[in-house]
Amino acid sequence: MSFAWAKPYEPKTDIGRWIDERLPLPRLVYGAIGGGYPVPRNLNYFWNFGVLSGLFLTIQIVTGIVLAMHYYSYADGAFTSVERIMRDVNAGWLIRYAHANGASFFFVAVYIHIFRGLYYGSYKAPRELVWMLGLVIYLLMMATAFLGYVLPWGQMSYWGAQVITGFFSAFPLVGEPIRVWLLGGYAPDQAALTRFFSLHYLLPFVIAGVVILHIWSLHIPGSNNPTGVDVKDEKDTLPFHPFYTAKDGWFVGAFLTVYAVFVFFMPNALGHADNYIPANPLATPAHIVPEWYFWPFYAILRAFTVDFILPAKLWGVLAMFGSILLLFFLPWLDRSPVRSGNYRPVFKRFYLLLVVDVLVLGWCGGAPRNRSTSASARLPPPTISRTS
Amino acid sequence: MVRIIAFFVGLGFAGVLLWSFVVNLYDNITEPPAPTAEHEFHREPKELHLASDGPFGKWDKAQLQRGFQVYKEVCAACHSLERVAFRDLAGLGYNEAEIKAIAKSYDVPSINPDTGEPATRKGIPADYFPKPYANETAGRAANNNAYPPDLSLITKAREGGAAYIYSLLTGYQNQPTELLKQFPDVKTPEGLHYNPYFANLNIAMPKPIVSDGQVTYGEGAPAATVDQMAKDVSAFLVWTAEPKLVNRHRAGMAVLIFLIMATVLGYMAYQNIWASAKRKVAPKGPLDPDNQAKREAAKAEAGGIAG
Amino acid sequence: MATLEETNAAKVEADHSLRRRDFINIAAVSFAGVGGAVAVLPLVNQMSPSADVLALASIEVDVSKIQPGQAIKTSWRKQPVFIRNLTPKEVADAKAVPLSELRDPQSLAERTKPGKENWLVTLGVCTHLGCVPLGVGEGENRGPFGGYFCPCHGSAYDTAARIRSGPAPTNLLVPEYEFTSPTVVTIG
Numbered sequence: 040m041s042f043a044w045a046k047p048y049e050p051k052t053d054i055g056r057w058i059d060e061r062l063p064l065p066r067l068v069y070g071a072i073g074g075g076y077p078v079p080r081n082l083n084y085f086w087n088f089g090v091l092s093g094l095f096l097t098i099q100i101v102t103g104i105v106l107a108m109h110y111y112s113y114a115d116g117a118f119t120s121v122e123r124i125m126r127d128v129n130a131g132w133l134i135r136y137a138h139a140n141g142a143s144f145f146f147v148a149v150y151i152h153i154f155r156g157l158y159y160g161s162y163k164a165p166r167e168l169v170w171m172l173g174l175v176i177y178l179l180m181m182a183t184a185f186l187g188y189v190l191p192w193g194q195m196s197y198w199g200a201q202v203i204t205g206f207f208s209a210f211p212l213v214g215e216p217i218r219v220w221l222l223g224g225y226a227p228d229q230a231a232l233t234r235f236f237s238l239h240y241l242l243p244f245v246i247a248g249v250v251i252l253h254i255w256s257l258h259i260p261g262s263n264n265p266t267g268v269d270v271k272d273e274k275d276t277l278p279f280h281p282f283y284t285a286k287d288g289w290f291v292g293a294f295l296t297v298y299a300v301f302v303f304f305m306p307n308a309l310g311h312a313d314n315y316i317p318a319n320p321l322a323t324p325a326h327i328v329p330e331w332y333f334w335p336f337y338a339i340l341r342a343f344t345v346d347f348i349l350p351a352k353l354w355g356v357l358a359m360f361g362s363i364l365l366l367f368f369l370p371w372l373d374r375s376p377v378r379s380g381n382y383r384p385v386f387k388r389f390y391l392l393l394v395v396d397v398l399v400l401g402w403c404g405g406a407p408r409n410r411s412t413s414a415s416a417r418l419p420p421p422t423i424s425r426t427s
Numbered sequence: 428m429v430r431i432i433a434f435f436v437g438l439g440f441a442g443v444l445l446w447s448f449v450v451n452l453y454d455n456i457t458e459p460p461a462p463t464a465e466h467e468f469h470r471e472p473k474e475l476h477l478a479s480d481g482p483f484g485k486w487d488k489a490q491l492q493r494g495f496q497v498y499k500e501v502c503a504a505c506h507s508l509e510r511v512a513f514r515d516l517a518g519l520g521y522n523e524a525e526i527k528a529i530a531k532s533y534d535v536p537s538i539n540p541d542t543g544e545p546a547t548r549k550g551i552p553a554d555y556f557p558k559p560y561a562n563e564t565a566g567r568a569a570n571n572n573a574y575p576p577d578l579s580l581i582t583k584a585r586e587g588g589a590a591y592i593y594s595l596l597t598g599y600q601n602q603p604t605e606l607l608k609q610f611p612d613v614k615t616p617e618g619l620h621y622n623p624y625f626a627n628l629n630i631a632m633p634k635p636i637v638s639d640g641q642v643t644y645g646e647g648a649p650a651a652t653v654d655q656m657a658k659d660v661s662a663f664l665v666w667t668a669e670p671k672l673v674n675r676h677r678a679g680m681a682v683l684i685f686l687i688m689a690t691v692l693g694y695m696a697y698q699n700i701w702a703s704a705k706r707k708v709a710p711k712g713p714l715d716p717d718n719q720a721k722r723e724a725a726k727a728e729a730g731g732i733a734g
Numbered sequence: 735m736a737t738l739e740e741t742n743a744a745k746v747e748a749d750h751s752l753r754r755r756d757f758i759n760i761a762a763v764s765f766a767g768v769g770g771a772v773a774v775l776p777l778v779n780q781m782s783p784s785a786d787v788l789a790l791a792s793i794e795v796d797v798s799k800i801q802p803g804q805a806i807k808t809s810w811r812k813q814p815v816f817i818r819n820l821t822p823k824e825v826a827d828a829k830a831v832p833l834s835e836l837r838d839p840q841s842l843a844e845r846t847k848p849g850k851e852n853w854l855v856t857l858g859v860c861t862h863l864g865c866v867p868l869g870v871g872e873g874e875n876r877g878p879f880g881g882y883f884c885p886c887h888g889s890a891y892d893t894a895a896r897i898r899s900g901p902a903p904t905n906l907l908v909p910e911y912e913f914t915s916p917t918v919v920t921i922g
């Protein structure tokens with residue numbers, strides 16, 4: 040680590056020393072999330088969402104492994120197996136609701152984490168790779184969430200799979216063959232369900248791997264802070280443990296309390312009633328929407344309604360992928376030497392515009408499809424205007 | 428260079444988007460969307476209060492048993508309940524002998540042990556409610572091509588839940604004359620039934636609960652009015668959709684109390700730990716709160732003098 | 735002198751508040767620990783048999799068609815169950831064996847229901863390593879003691895399904911069962 044004043048690990052016991060000499064794992068942990076990682080002392084609560092995201096990744100992996108013990112990725116039995124989990128498996132309802140709502144809360148934490156990074160310039164040098172690895176995690180999360188939503192094989196699962204794989208058919212020539220290859224058929228069916236389950240089980244571990252890289256690359260320059268000014272010496276920092284473990288600890292409790300309210304008292308509030316109807320390839324639900332965390336992207340997808348050189352559908356798909364890919368270039372598009380949005384009045388206004396834009400897009404994405412919503416003013420996806 | 432390309436790409440997208448917007452807006456203005464009968468006459472579900480509502484809700488087992496009776500005597504003729512097993516009825520307060528008797532009163536599909544041909548046998552508690560139709564095709568054939576959906580999850584699978592079911596059961600009426608005046612083309616087709624709580628206003632299911640006393644309730648039960656029977660069966664269907672509902676609420680209360688206590692303790696511990704931090708090393712330089720306050724004060728003073 | 739006392743008093747007070755702070759910190763960490771431990775319970779308990787599996791824990795078998803000398807194999811909790819109608823000779827053989835010769839001493843009467851001594855109901859799971867012994871089907875090897883014979887490691891059971899030779903430590907297990915009618919056995 041690059042802090043001269045970071046406390047080196049000192050084993051307290053003989054066993055600790057014995058292990059440290061052979062496998063310096065305790066040293067690694069101490070330097071990463073223990074007393075050996077100096078953190079700026081002026082962090083606000085927006086800095087708690089990184090740890091929260093990590094916690095929810097863990098919750099998702101643990102509950103997911105348990106659910107996989109009872110789930111069948113069999114098109115005729117998947118829905119029934121999920122209902123069996125809800126009715127017959129011991130505490131199955133708890134584990135499934137924890138997993139379903141856990142996905143939403145994972146996204147809540149990650150969205151706040153991303154917007155914190157955007158506002159305080161955490162994407163700027165020397166943290167470009169931290170930012171880009173974070174975006175990779177986000178993309179993997181979206182893929183994992185989509186794959187997981189298909190597994191219960193309800194109406195929304197099925198038609199979600201149909202629509203999302205339909206994105207690929209927007210690309211001329213190669214699109215349709217790619218779609219058929221992805222599904223292993225002409226419509227979602229057994230082949231698609233089985234591979235979706237396999238990948239849904241795999242990707243979280245890939246995410247966990249990228250999370251390690253994300254944290255590793257963060258620990259080289261250390262954490263940013265609300266002023267955006269680099270810390271100078273020991274007086275500006277506090278060791279991660281016990282100071283930030285304590286701060287994260289109570290905040291985790293508070294966040295889990297909100298999560299528990301959803302899991303125990305309104306577990307289906309974030310879901311959709313149609314997903315309690317088994318998949319029916321012959322009838323589409325009246326109002327197809329993805330889960331709320333995809334609404335802004337769904338709105339972008341639907342906003343393009345005219346064919347101009349390219350078909351409207353392709354414009355939508357390109358804009359949707361573009362709005363994420365653009366974020367990869369952010370460290371170089373934004374050349375302001377000032378990091379924190381606190382000291383950038385123009386940036387601040389555009390930032391606010393972006394937040395409002397995303398919320399409006401989210402609202403449009405979740406609203407039923409009709410002419411008035413598709414015609415309502417769609418602000419362009421986050422564009423270069425932010426670089427001022 | 429990157430910035431210039433990015434700018435033009437962004438501009439391109441913004442341009443197409445704007446065009447989409449203008450085209451749609453133009454369409455909307457030149458030919459505003461025509462009002463539809465669904466839009467004008469569809470109604471939100473009526474209010475329904477059940478004992479199981481809310482975080483402290485409990486099952487009203489007498490009501491659930493009545494609802495089960497309504498299901499058995501009315502709905503079961505066409506609607507399956509395939510995710511509920513007889514053993515689950517213990518949740519309605521039936522004892523083992525009663526459950527065995529109920530199970531025995533049903534014939535479930537089986538095979539003849541001697542010939543291997545399809546046959547039926549008496550149900551046992553481990554069996555699930557048998558379906559009224561062998562498969563979807565049979566169900567469609569018997570019901571004018573409208574398949575009666577399975578009811579096990581119906582209150583979770585419809586917006587509005589139990590209230591929707593209750594409203595639908597009690598919402599049958601003649602097509603209003605204003606509707607026909609306004610939309611002469613949408614007369615309820617032959618074989619369908621007008622119901623303002625159904626999404627497209629015309630439902631294939633004929634009015635199932637037609638008259639008071641259609642089901643004979645046992646002693647001590649409220650009068651079997653249409654409204655009461657609709658309420659009871661809605662309550663029963665809440666239970667079939669989520670038999671663990673009350674357990675969930677009870678567990679949730681314990682978890683919430685624990686989490687709140689843990690959070691408060693955690694907050695106090697956090698305050699302790701940070702208090703000691705502030706005593707040990709006071710921040711210096713621009714991060715020192717004193718210095719920050721001084722700067723603010725100086726700024727305010729300067730502003731005051733200037734003003 | 736006075737300064738020393740003051741310092742002591744201040745120290746005592748500091749110690750006191752230190753102890754209170756420590757208490758809160760320890761309590762907070764314990765709460766987190768207890769919460770974590772309780773959260774593990776459902777994750778462990780989900781592996782126990784679920785309600786639908788438990789519901790199949792008792793079965794009814796019609797034994798009216800089993801002639802003396804015949805046996806059937808049925809399934810209970812996904813395990814084979816042997817139901818044998820013993821011939822009078824087999825009953826006599828089983829009774830003739832002195833209990834002192836047995837590895838797992840049990841009389842035939844202990845292994846059957848009173849008045850139904852000819853009905854031997856056992857799990858078809860060898861007590862050695864869980865193979866299914868032979869001897870139910872016509873013409874299968876019933877071993878040197880005329881009961882059941884396990885092909886995996888050569889455990890031989892006698893006509894009361896008691897272990898007589900080979901590696902198995904105990905007799906074939908008799909599940910809980912009862913005759914709910916003269917011809918119907920309820921197992922479990």
